[in-house]
Amino acid sequence: MNGFKIFIVDDNELYAKASQHHLSLNPDNEVESFSTGKDCINNLYTKPNMIFLDYSLPDMSGIEVLRKIKQSYSETPVVIVSGQEDVSTAVELLKEGAYDYIVKDENAHERMWKSTNNIRENFMLRDEIDKLREEVDHKYDFSNIKGNSLALKKVYKLIEKASQTNITVSITGETGTGKELVAKAIHYNNKNKQKRPLVAVNIAAIPRDLLESELFGHEKGAFTGASNRRIGKFEEAIGGTIFLDEIGEMDLNLQAKLLRVLQEKEVTRIGSNTPIKVNARVLVATHKTLAEEVKAGRFREDLYYRLLGLPIELPPLRDRGNDIVVLAKHFVDEFASENAMGKLHITAEAQKKLLNYDWPGNVRELKAVVELASVLCDDGKITDMDINFNSTNNGLSELMSTELTLKGYNIKIIQHFLDKYDRNVVDVAKKLDIGKSTIYRMVKNNELEI
Amino acid sequence: MVGQIYNLSQLEELAGGNTEFVNSMVETFLEHTPGQLEEILQAYESLDLATVGAVAHKIKPNIELFGINAIKQDIRVVEEKGKQGLKDKDLEESIKRVELHLKEAFNQLLQR
Incomplete structure (x- = not known):
């Protein structure tokens, strides 16, 4: 961040000088002072981050200047500094959009200092949020789901359709095929939801006993150890999206409760009697085949139909043909640029080796393999010698993938x-x-x- | 009036140890305030109480900044009565005290 630009508008030269000096003690602050309202308004184009405005100026009243500032720069915080200790004036100014009102007494400079720090912090946070939001939007763009295979093109189409409405989406696919990435793409490409939270819960990662309170929240004292009220994930996701990963791992008891939440569109915290409306969009994912789980009696049929919505099935990497090479190149480029390594090239033999492998760990495994290869390779060339498979299956598929005589x-x-x-x-x-x-x-x- | 009637501790705190800044503030004070005091006195002579109040409003924070605490209340009285256009004994006395103390403060600050 560049300097934090502060305007002081005060016709009391002595006071302006003192304020300017004091605020300049923080080297991040760039302070300019003006003695008239006109001077201030004529310099607004330099975009100050905040303005300290004296209420009684020789050429125009504080409220006039404030209105002029708010007309063209409604976001700029204006702090009124005044010798007036009149409550009604202060209230009027605050109503007009003043950020704060400081009376010129012995504590005035202290308050100006604090006010500056607050606004600067606020400003930096907002700046950071904007940047992060941009980054996130970009990160989960469609273009980040790489590949040109026919199998994937079908998926693209479904994601696009899914992101246009609020329909429940069930994403299935082997481990490592990118189910979470698809969920994020659906959320961040939905115009109504993208500024709202995406709350992801991995059902498999949370102990069974805690899952209910994790999802629905609890009131203080609802059970032993519930020392504080807790907001559940469903409540957190209000207005946004809740992503339930590994939904197939949920036990039957909780499935019934989840079904109720989905049907009534409201949750009740454990230990509470007041239901809370939740309008979160629901995305679920699993690597299991839910239909089979239903047949085996491990998944409730009614919940299955409720969650099915728009099913998106992600193809395993081995069925995606040349996507393997496309993805490998993408991961290598990404790794190289993250680690400032210069351009890396994947030789034809190495590509052949990648294509012949059956990828039980799918894209996640591919990423790990090519990142390791990027580290091991010499002279910017990834050869077949640098490609090592460490699959949990056995070494046979690796050996077979070399296709020797x-x-x-x-x-x-x-x-x-x-x-x-x-x-x-x-x-x-x-x-x-x-x-x-x-x-x-x-x-x-x-x-x-x- | 005995002893030092101004107190620069607030100003020194603002300066953060920069004596040059304190000196330049004192200079600016001495440059502007005598004129402002004169303005009040003349306006009072000619019964222009609105101007009395406006100028008092302007020097009020400077009196606090320089710690001339003896007339902290008086300058408020001058401001209020001036604004209200209320010429009474209180106003007259307050203006006298403000004049006396400010002139002494100018003297003391000059010899600082």
């Missing part, structure tokens, strides 16, 4: 055993049930290293 796999296997058994050819031959001479021949042909 049978001979190539043989070499890989024998080399692995040689490394493991201290290059003891006899032991390895026994383990793999092959002849020692096979190994020696391969060494001679430089296919193996011992």
Whole structure:
């Protein structure tokens, strides 16, 4: 932030001088003083952050100047400073939009100092909120859901449709496919909701016993340990969106309560008798197939239909074809710029390796893999050697993803055993049930290293 | 009147240890206030009480700033009565005291 610009408008030269000096003790403040209302108004174009205005000026009354300021710069806080100790004048000025009213007594400078600090803090916070809001809007733009595959195009269309209304949306997809990102995109692209809160609750992450009060809130003393009143997530989301992630993990008892909240559009805090209207839009997500959960008796059928709304199914990464490369490049660029690394290039072999893998952890896994590769690679080139899969399944899918010839796999296997058994050819031959001479021949042909 | 009748502690506090600033404030005070006092006296002579009140209003905060506490109330009386156009004994006495104390303050500040 640049300097904080303050105008002092006072025809009492002595007083203006004292105020200017005092406020300038904070080097962040840039103080200018004017002796007439006209001077002040003519300089408003330089956009002061706040104005201290003396009530009795030689050329016009304080209220006139205040009105003029408010006409063109309604946001600029104006603090009236006056020798008048008249309550009705003060009230009138405050009604006209003055921020504060300070009487010129022995505490006046102290109050001016405090007033300045308050306004400056307020100003900085507002500035920060604007910046963050812009950042958030941009972050959850549609364009941030990357990919051109047909499977994803369908999803785009649904998100767009979903964000135009307040319909409940259920998002399904394997872990790591970006369910939360879709929820955010829906919320932040809805014109009515984007300035309102998006409250996300991960049902799986909250202990069962606490979930009810987390969602619906509780009154002080509602149960042992409820030492304070607590506002629930549903109440927090009033006017905005509530996103219930991993809804499939909710137990049946609470499902019934949730259904009631959704039907009545009101919540009652635990321990209270007064229902509170909630008009929050509901988004849910799960990696489970809810229809199957219903069949198995783990999910209430009535709640299932209530939540179904507009279903959006996110395709697993392995079904998204070339999106894998698009996403890999995006994550690499992002990582490189966050870490000031310069441009990184993914070689054709590395791309092939990425495309052949089956991505059980989906986009989340892809991001982790390429970020690691970005760290490991040399000379700005990510090769297949830098791509390492650490999937929880097994190493087989990784090995298979390299698509070697049978001979190539043989070499890989024998080399692995040689490394493991201290290059003891006899032991390895026994383990793999092959002849020692096979190994020696391969060494001679430089296919193996011992 | 004995002793120092002004008190610069408020001003010094505002200055944050900057004596140069205090000196320049004193200079400005001495430059403007005698003229303002003269304005009050002349306006009072010619029964222009509105001007008496307006000028008193203007110097009131400066009297507080310079800690001339003996006439803190008097200057208020001058302002109020002037504004109301109420010429009475109170006003006359207050103006006299303001004149006396301010002139002494000018003297003391000059010799500071």
